[in-house]
Amino acid sequence: MINLEKDIDWNEIWKSQMKQSRESSPGRDCACIWNSRDSALKFWNMCQREQSRIERTIWETEMTDRSRILDIGAGPGTLAIPFAKKAAHVTAVEPADGMCTVMREKMSEHSVENIAIVQKRWEEVDVAHDLEAPYDVVIASFSLGMFDIRDAVEKMIQASSRYIYLYHFAGETSWSRQWKELWPRLHGRDYISGPMSDVLYNVLYQMGIYPNIITFQMRHDQRYHTLEEAVIELAPQARAETEEQKAVLRDYLERAMKWEEGAFVLHGSSTRVKMWWEKQPDNNR
16 A cells, blocks of 8 residues: 555655656756846836736735845846835845846836845755845745755755745646647647646645645736737747747747737736745744
């Protein structure tokens, strides 16, 4: 009889699914996609159309004006900047050049000075040397692309004095379906998504962590002035480098996008999961 708790190593399941995903799309590295300032700025602008989601995230996070926050995979400062307006300090861990450039620009634009940027992958971060731990809140919002998620979470626990928040995906997203349709035509192989929140929960469970969980739906609409703008912006994510590949992407987008209110719109949606817990001093969890 299989004892699921003992016989299945869920961290190995996470690694296996992550490995398959990376092998199906080699070179499609999350940080590399956002190395250009233009792509990072477009990401910032897209996120500004999700103000209700951002405000809800800030409002639902246990914090005060004295709190110190660690934002892992901070992007262009989507959460770090509004957090900084309400907290004492934010450390933003973000590896991509473009994202860090835009974050600094937006910090200046919003007159925010209490953010320290650590330009590294979370896997490369040394808590003792790179951070000013401990933090009252550690948050990783849709940035769990680490190969060894157990190690990543252990490091979050090490950096936290109280709360840890993880946001991830459940089920298939609209963009995953998009890449699954396009990948064979672009690259001659299937596209495989990375591990979802079911695996994450089981990893946490085996670590002795029993998080609070909320599941919610989100729209994810991307707007473009022209078809060619959409092709240029999505080509790096699609790894469409040749003219033939770009033609395939263009054909797909021409069919998939809708003309609404003076713009081409690529509608998207996803089911998302928030997991969070308070670190307990008696068992370091």
